Amino acid sequence: TQLLEQSPQFLSIQEGENLTVYCNSSSVFSSLQWYRQEPGEGPVLLVTVVTGGEVKKLKRLTFQFGDARKDSSLHITAAQPGDTGLYLCAGQGDSNYQLIWGAGTKLIIKP
């Protein structure tokens, strides 16, 4: 059974600080996705990483896929209150249609 361990589960920081969220597994994933969800809405896809060692940037968000494709990180630089939300990682598992979901990181950025 493939599992994705996401940490931390909760993070509350001041505006302007940096933070990193991690997703780790003992299994290899063919791709890994990051989503952000705000209250009352469904998750919204931020990025998909496919190649081991791949780094993608989305404004102040930097996503990295581990060389062995077993882990990923999301780094936010100079966090803003608009970054507040639930961040979810999801890996493409053995089945060609099923995603393996991390537990989620609830992020609060205080002004």
Add this chain to the structure above:
Amino acid sequence: SAVISQKPSRDICQRGTSLTIQCQVDSQVTMMFWYRQQPGQSLTLIATANQGSEATYESGFVIDKFPISRPNLTFSTLTVSNMSPEDSSIYLCSVGTVYNEQFFGPGTRLTVL
């Protein structure tokens, strides 16, 4: 990307009753998924709904409790049957694309009294 709408957005139901949630997509898609989510927590896949075949249920979810219809490539319904307070949750539908990137509806917040 795909635009997905769900109805109802929220409902409060009495135990023992059933609720059908509708999911409409603005384009034809092969795979649709139904999830359950407790507020602030991760997603639990209930089932995968393919057009023209029976839905595939995940462990812990059965067709009698969560019947699903998929009459065409743009629409699906999930029914929560014989509800109990434990069924109170957010129910989300999604569609999968390349790399199984998923696009979600806004969710249906269900409260069972």
